[in-house]
């Protein structure tokens with residue numbers, strides 16, 4: 388067993404941290420208040436190679452394995468304080484690029500992947516609907532075969548990147564009688580008649596990442612734009628979630644490391660009753676708990692990534708890691724607020740935003756309850 392990163396991975400992590408700290412933290416407080424997506428940050432990350440990390444070189448990516456990719460995402464989460472920007476990049480990578488890479492035809496991959504990798508195109512993934520969230524496969528959007536195309540009708544909600552998206556993977560059922568076996572992913576390009584991004588939603592955290600409602604009304608998509616084949620929807624969704632649940636949490640581990648370091652520093656500098664507050668066990672215990680969560684979460688995530696790199700499908704391990712890290716991140720944000728006292732509650736110290744951003748992690752990519760359901764399923768329950 389070897390827990391060490393290679394020299395190349397260490398050097399890469401360092402370069403991502405330096406890049407992120409230097410380039411991505413301009414007025415994050417203001418952007419959060421204004422709910423502003425950072426196009427500048429998006430382009431810089433794409434140019435640095437983040438968007439194409441795990442994508443093969445023939446499509447403009449770096450072809451990094453999942454462990455190296457995770458190390459890069461962790462470093463990004465450590466260096467970049469704009470969690471919304473990181474979230475949008477993650478949605479683009481794991482639920483647009485990866486499904487295309489795994490299920491796309493050569494033609495589809497050549498057409499879209501290089502532009503997604505370069506950041507010229509933004510990807511989105513639309514499965515959730517007003518009446519189907521956790522029970523994603525009960526979706527009501529229909530795709531009816533007509534001539535050499537499909538006509539899509541339905542509505543989607545909570546779609547990340549939708550108002551910026553050039554390419555959206557829209558899930559619809561071609562034959563409700565077949566249940567989940569009828570669910571199919573369609574590549575729908577921006578500007579396709581009938582595709583409407585209807586409303587941008589205001590939210591608690593990740594406010595720099597746009598989240599929107601989307602409708603498709605008599606939206607005709609050529610048959611060539613099916614991803615995989617009719618009925619591939621559940622396989623596409625499962626593959627995306629396996630990548631996403633591991634890699635999206637990498638940024639959270641980076642953020643937890645940052646919070647821990649900030650809290651240690653603050654506990655050493657802030658004095659009350661004539662002593663640094665870190666001398667009070669109530670404060671140092673909190674910091675110790677933050678460290679335990681960080682260490683355990685990191686091990687769970689890299690174990691899941693290592694299993695995937697070894698050719699296995701770590702569905703259980705990814706669910707365990709996602710559940711643990713997302714909940715641990717919220718708890719560590721709460722602990723950091725407590726270490727900072729009243730200052731932790733104030734916007735300028737940037738911990739209250741971190742807490743608001745953290746809560747979303749217990750909902751997207753399957754709620755914590757759904758991760759527990761998946762894990763229990765491996766025990767026949």
Ligand SMILES: Cc1cc2nc3c(=O)[nH]c(=O)nc-3n(C[C@H](O)[C@H](O)[C@H](O)COP(=O)(O)OP(=O)(O)OC[C@H]3O[C@@H](n4cnc5c(N)ncnc54)[C@H](O)[C@@H]3O)c2cc1C
Pocket residue numbers: 478512513514515519520521522544545546547548593598747750751752753754755756757760
């Ligand atoms: C910031 C953000 C970004 C998102 N981005 C996207 C996106 O890009 N594309 C997309 O398609 N979707 C996206 N989503 C949607 C997300 O996947 C869903 O919100 C999530 O799956 C939960 O669905 P729901 O909100 O309808 O809640 P519901 O499924 O209605 O759940 C409500 C509550 O019931 C619980 N519950 C439901 N079923 C069970 C069960 N069987 N056992 C135990 N508890 C259960 C849930 O855990 C939750 O506590 C995003 C969500 C957020 C918050």
